[in-house]
Amino acid sequence: MSVNSRPVVFLVLAVVVISAGTMITTFIPLFAGTTYEKIEGITPYSPLEVVGRDVYVREGCNNCHTQTVRPLKFETDRYGDYSRGGEFQYDRPFQWGSKRTGPDLAREGGKYPDSWQYQHFRDPRSLVPESNMPAYAWLVDEKIDPAYTEKKMKTLGFPYTPEDISALSDKSEMDALVAYMQKMGADWKKMNAKPVAAVSAPAPGENPYAGNEAAIKEGEEIFEANCAACHGERLTGGIGPDLVDDEWLFGGADKDIFTSINGGRPNGMPPFGSTLGDDKIWKVVSFIKSSHAKGHEASEHH
Numbered sequence: 001m002s003v004n005s006r007p008v009v010f011l012v013l014a015v016v017v018i019s020a021g022t023m024i025t026t027f028i029p030l031f032a033g034t035t036y037e038k039i040e041g042i043t044p045y046s047p048l049e050v051v052g053r054d055v056y057v058r059e060g061c062n063n064c065h066t067q068t069v070r071p072l073k074f075e076t077d078r079y080g081d082y083s084r085g086g087e088f089q090y091d092r093p094f095q096w097g098s099k100r101t102g103p104d105l106a107r108e109g110g111k112y113p114d115s116w117q118y119q120h121f122r123d124p125r126s127l128v129p130e131s132n133m134p135a136y137a138w139l140v141d142e143k144i145d146p147a148y149t150e151k152k153m154k155t156l157g158f159p160y161t162p163e164d165i166s167a168l169s170d171k172s173e174m175d176a177l178v179a180y181m182q183k184m185g186a187d188w189k190k191m192n193a194k195p196v197a198a199v200s201a202p203a204p205g206e207n208p209y210a211g212n213e214a215a216i217k218e219g220e221e222i223f224e225a226n227c228a229a230c231h232g233e234r235l236t237g238g239i240g241p242d243l244v245d246d247e248w249l250f251g252g253a254d255k256d257i258f259t260s261i262n263g264g265r266p267n268g269m270p271p272f273g274s275t276l277g278d279d280k281i282w283k284v285v286s287f288i289k290s291s292h293a294k295g296h297e298a299s300e301h302h
Contacts, residue, residue, distance in 0.1 A: 039086035041191040044158040045183065047149050047168055052180025054152075055139065055173050057095070064101035064133070067094070067184065080107040080185070087188055092156065102133060109186030110270050116230055116239045117178040127229055127238070139174035193274045207254040209286040219287030222280050226272065235291050240269060244292050257285045 045053060056062065069075050071082040083106050088094040112120075119126060122140075124133040146168040153160045209215035224233065230240035237243070261281050264271035272281060 037086055038089050039084065039188075039191075042087055042089060042187045044090045044156075046179070047146075047153055047160055047164050048144075048171060048176050048179040049183045050152055050156070050158065051144050051149055051168070051171075051173065052176035052178070052183075053095075055177045056180055059136065062095045062097045064099065066097035066100050066104045067106045068096040069104055069106050075104075079104045081188070081192065084188075087185070090156075090158070102131075105181070105184050107185040107189065109182045109184045110189060112229065113239070113268050113270060114178055114182065115268070117181050118174065119239055121174060121177060136174070136177070139177060140172050142173040144168045144171045144173065144176060207258070207282055207285055207289075209282050210254065210289070212286060215283045216286045216290045219280075219283035219285070222276065222284050223287055226276065227284065230269070235288065243288050254285050254289065257288060258282065261285070 068083040069079045069081065076082055087106075088096075116127065120128070121135070122137040123135055124131040146165045149168055150160070150165045153165075209219070223231075223235075227240075230238060231243055232238045235243040258278075258281055260269070261276075261284060262271060262273040262278070276284070
């Protein structure tokens with residue numbers, strides 16, 4: 001007689017199998033320690049970043065944004081290096097998510113300057129017209145409670161000093177959320193930044209693509225992907241300065257523009273040397289110079 005014809009026996013066997021599976025997949029890992037290798041260069045959240053993370057969770061940002069890049073080429077091409085388990089050793093719980101109404105944020109830290117992040121939270125569509133993200137301008141008026149944050153830091157076991165906590169007294173939830181954005185993936189990117197080989201001849205300081213139409217076209221595509229969010233699609237400015245007038249970037253010498261893009265600007269534009277490399281930066285310089293020249297021609301005709 002088969003088991004299928006004996007319902008009581010079938011039920012008992014089913015319960016045994018399900019219970020065994022539950023024990024293996026749920027209870028055993030509780031006593032097996034961590035399943036990932038800790039990464040020494042990943043640092044705990046600061047008090048301000050802890051508050052920002054809580055605001056992120058409270059406002060449901062994880063419903064639209066993931067925080068993990070899978071080891072698939074189409075993901076790493078778009079978002080950067082794939083995520084490692086040790087990157088989340090201080091996340092309790094982690095915010096990996098599963099739905100991307102908005103882009104993944106695992107490598108968001110340092111991608112844009114603080115000023116871009118503030119403007120994006122105040123008015124997302126002013127920087128990304130197609131965005132359906134709600135505005136969070138009201139967070140500027142929500143002040144942080146240092147005493148409550150201190151309790152959270154103690155509970156989490158994160159290091160802090162009384163000075164760290166007192167520094168929160170004049171901070172808003174907007175400040176905290178921006179700090180959290182700049183924390184995401186920043187440690188990993190800093191640890192794994194690799195020097196990029198400089199473009200070969202001609203001599204340093206000379207633009208190898210000056211007047212090269214194909215390079216200018218490619219530079220335009222690189223600019224749109226990496227620079228337009230701050231400088232505008234028409235280079236007329238926004239978070240960053242206007243690049244087609246006469247007041248821009250040290251007067252506009254090729255080598256000065258290159259240096260600014262390569263090394264970034266203090267408290268402003270992040271460095272692009274390690275992500276773009278000299279070759280692509282020179283192409284962006286060529287595109288900017290070409291646009292600047294066209295802007296001058298247009299103004300003279302008027």
